[in-house]
Amino acid sequence: MKVTVPATSANLGPGFDALGLALGIKNQVVIKPSKFHSVSLRGEGANNPILKDNNMFIAIFNDFYNNLSTKKRFFRFEFVNEIPLSRGLGSSSAVIVSAIASAYAIEGIQLSKEKLLNLALAYESHPDNITPAVMGGFTVATVQDNEVQFIRKDITKSLSPVVVIPNRPISTQLSRKTLPYKYSKEDAIFNLSHASLLTAAFMSENWDMLRIASQDRFHQYYRMKQMPELFEVQKISLGNGALMSTLSGSGSTLFSIAHKQDAKKLETKLREKFPHFKVFTTTFDNTGVKIEY
Structure with a gap:
C-alpha cells in the first residue's frame, strides 16, 4: 500500500492560520507486511537517525492501528520524503495525515476525507496546512465546534x-x-x-x-x-x-x-x-x- 501526501503553503500573506494550498512536492510511504517492524527512509531527513528512531508517523499510526485492529501484525515502512523539514512547507501535516490514513486503509475501513481532516485536527490545531494536505487545491478553513469547516478550489495549471x-x-x-x-x-x-x-x-x-x-x-x-x-x-x-x-x-x-x-x-x-x-x-x-x- 502506498500513501502520498502533498506539501502545503499556509497563510499566503494575510490569511493567518486560515488560508493554504497544496504543492506538487510530496511525501510517500509504502507499507508492506513483515515478520518484524522495520523502517527505511530516503530523501529529506534520511541522514537524521532521530527521525528513524523517534518517528512521529509510527507513533500516530500505532495510536490508530491499535484501536482499529485486534490483530498483532508487523509492517515495513518505506518513506520517500520530498518535503523539507522545518521550512514552512507542511512536513508535519503530511506525516499526521499519512499516518492516520494508513492505519484505516490497512484495516480496510472506509474513511472520508472530511473525517480524516477532523482526526488530524487533534494533532495539528490550525487547519491551514492539514486542509490542503487532505483536500488539495486552494483552501479556506476555520475550526467550529472542534470540526474543520472549509471551502476549496482547484488551482489552474496555467x-x-x-x-x-x-x-x-x-x-x-x-x-x-x-x-x-x-x-x-x-x-x-x-x-x-x-x-x-x-x-x-x-x-x-x-x-x-x-x-x-x-x-x-x-x-x-x-x-x-x-x-x-x-x-x-x-x-x-x-x-x-x-x-x-x-x-x-x-x-x-x-x-x-x-x-x-x-x-x-x-x-x-x-x-x-x-x-x-x-x-x-x-x-x-x-x-x-x-x-x-
Whole structure:
C-alpha cells in the first residue's frame, strides 16, 4: 500500500492560520507486511537517525492501528520524503495525515476525507496546512465546534509555484513568540480585508489582484526579520514576474506564484541571486492525500 501526501503553503500573506494550498512536492510511504517492524527512509531527513528512531508517523499510526485492529501484525515502512523539514512547507501535516490514513486503509475501513481532516485536527490545531494536505487545491478553513469547516478550489495549471528554500530553518514555535501580543484595529482591518480579497481572487481566478491581496501586517515582517535575506528574495520575486510572494507558513521558505511562461525566468533570476538557497519551480496539487493498493 502506498500513501502520498502533498506539501502545503499556509497563510499566503494575510490569511493567518486560515488560508493554504497544496504543492506538487510530496511525501510517500509504502507499507508492506513483515515478520518484524522495520523502517527505511530516503530523501529529506534520511541522514537524521532521530527521525528513524523517534518517528512521529509510527507513533500516530500505532495510536490508530491499535484501536482499529485486534490483530498483532508487523509492517515495513518505506518513506520517500520530498518535503523539507522545518521550512514552512507542511512536513508535519503530511506525516499526521499519512499516518492516520494508513492505519484505516490497512484495516480496510472506509474513511472520508472530511473525517480524516477532523482526526488530524487533534494533532495539528490550525487547519491551514492539514486542509490542503487532505483536500488539495486552494483552501479556506476555520475550526467550529472542534470540526474543520472549509471551502476549496482547484488551482489552474496555467500558474506555477516558485519556491525558495533557505539553507537554515525558522522554528515555528520560536517564530510565533516574535509576533505581537496585540494588534491595532487598523492592522486587523488591513489583514481582514486583504485575506478576503485574496480568497476572492483565487475563487474568481483574478490573478492580477494577487499582488495587492497578499500583503500582510500580522506575521511576515516579524518572522522574516529572523532571516533578513528573505526581504530581498521577496523584492526580487515581485520585480521579476511573481504575481505574489509570501512567507510559506512560518518560514523559512519563500513561496511565489507566477504565470507558467514566467516561472522559469523567475527561477533563474533567484538562482543567480541566491546560489546558497534551493530554488525550483514545481506544480500545484489538486488531489490531496492519495492511497494506492
